[in-house]
Amino acid sequence: KQEVTQIPAALSVPEGENLVLNCSFTDSAIYNLQWFRQDPGKGLTSLLLIQSSQREQTSGRLNASLDKSSGRSTLYIAASQPGDSATYLCAVRNSARQLTFGSGTQLTVLP
């Protein structure tokens, strides 16, 4: 059974800092991996999707990497802003197209 872990559960950084969020998974036989952002009391917003054959995906200040063999993905946020404050979740999809979510990292960017 796939297990997805996100550490730390919470992170606080000053504005302008570059930061990395971590996601690890136990079964490396994944189909793709998706990163989401969730604002308090809201639904999830899709940020990036990485296929199993890809190493990274970029969108603006966000860069997600994938290392299947080690069961890890990172989300890099450059030049963080207070508006980046949210909970970030990763989700791993297996070959049966089933999605397993991590519990998320709650990010606070201090002005």
Added chain:
Amino acid sequence: SQTIHQWPATLVQPVGSPLSLECTVEGTSNPNLYWYRQAAGRGLQLLFYSVGIGQISSEVPQNLSASRPQDRQFILSSKKLLLSDSGFYLCAWSPDGDSPLHFGNGTRLTVT
């Protein structure tokens, strides 16, 4: 462009009462549809998914049921709510099983 609508945003219901949460998707046809529940401090739990009208798969045994009466409509129901049904319910869609998942804004359900 595609949009997903989910309502109501919040709901307070007494134990034993029925439940009906509705989700609709616009701008696409034959989407995959999903119902998730999110408990505080925990990851999302898949409750139901559907790949077509009348096709519902249940992931966990529970007090809930789902129906897909129309191509872009997904309904989550219960005949009698339990206290443990309280939570944040999220509807999501994707064009197929390979594409990114897109979520609605969720329904906060409190069973009293």
